[in-house]
Amino acid sequence: MMMEMQEIRIPKVLYDDIKARLKDTGFTSVSDYASYVLAEVISNMDQDDKGETISDSDQEKIKERLRALGYLD
Amino acid sequence: MWLTIVVVTGLPRSGTSLMMAMLDSGGIPPLTDNIRQADVDNPKGYYEFERVKKLPDDTGWLPEAEGKAVKVLAELIVHLPSDREYKVIFMMRELPEIIASQKKMMKRRGEDPDKVPDAELMSLYRSYLRNLKSIVNRSPNMKALYVSYNELMADPSGVLKELEGFLGGWLDMGAMKDAIDANLYRNRSG
Numbered sequence: 001m002m003m004e005m006q007e008i009r010i011p012k013v014l015y016d017d018i019k020a021r022l023k024d025t026g027f028t029s030v031s032d033y034a035s036y037v038l039a040e041v042i043s044n045m046d047q048d049d050k051g052e053t054i055s056d057s058d059q060e061k062i063k064e065r066l067r068a069l070g071y072l073d
Numbered sequence: 074m075w076l077t078i079v080v081v082t083g084l085p086r087s088g089t090s091l092m093m094a095m096l097d098s099g100g101i102p103p104l105t106d107n108i109r110q111a112d113v114d115n116p117k118g119y120y121e122f123e124r125v126k127k128l129p130d131d132t133g134w135l136p137e138a139e140g141k142a143v144k145v146l147a148e149l150i151v152h153l154p155s156d157r158e159y160k161v162i163f164m165m166r167e168l169p170e171i172i173a174s175q176k177k178m179m180k181r182r183g184e185d186p187d188k189v190p191d192a193e194l195m196s197l198y199r200s201y202l203r204n205l206k207s208i209v210n211r212s213p214n215m216k217a218l219y220v221s222y223n224e225l226m227a228d229p230s231g232v233l234k235e236l237e238g239f240l241g242g243w244l245d246m247g248a249m250k251d252a253i254d255a256n257l258y259r260n261r262s263g
Contacts, residue, residue, distance in 0.1 A: 053202055058197050061189055063148065069085045069175060070109070070182040071146050073126050 010034070076158060078135070079142040079240065080215075081120075082150050083164030083197065086174035087149040088222035089144050091253065092162055093120035096142040099249035101240070104134070104143040113181065117254070118146050147205050158214045160240065163206070166222035168195050228251055 018030050027033035066072040081092045097103050104122045113119040124134045129152035176186035209217045218239040225232045
């Protein structure tokens, strides 16, 4: 089944920038490459929003290093 | 009267002292006690305020920080009281550079710099920073600007423009630019 698509408008100068980068990316169309980049950005933002859990032992390793550097008492 | 507290944060060796110096030059005075003196690792000074290290137990210094810039280690930023508003400048730098610079500093302090292997530390720091950024982004009393130290050293104009937008147009941007000393960019990756 084909994925439903929507059009978006971007400035021509940005379109040209993306097009100029295509040759080293493996993508053949500006739309596919722009979709990929946007999906990556959104995925990173989602990860940033969720944060990451750090174990107590990892947290202690970092604190120990900060103390060794003189930044924590 | 300008009473915002500007918090400069990041990992040690990510450029927080440089940012403090830039803000000082630009017109935002630093909250510092000069207890930790300049040394070979930070020839222009640390711009630290020792009482910050006592967070969360000691928050009595916060009124002194109004209208000033204060350096708060990333580890401690979560302990800033939520009843105040902060403009947070979060310094980011390529992790291999941070680790290399920290190792030099630890050697000079007589500490073992290889207690945690570099690869493990890199992974730890990555998770740690992601977690802290998430906390800052979700805090309604914090507005954050993430500044790349590497970008700042390569071409400060873009970063300066972002800082001007973030802090207001009244800062002396020329003086802030002059405060950047490329000679102190000693631990480069690549």
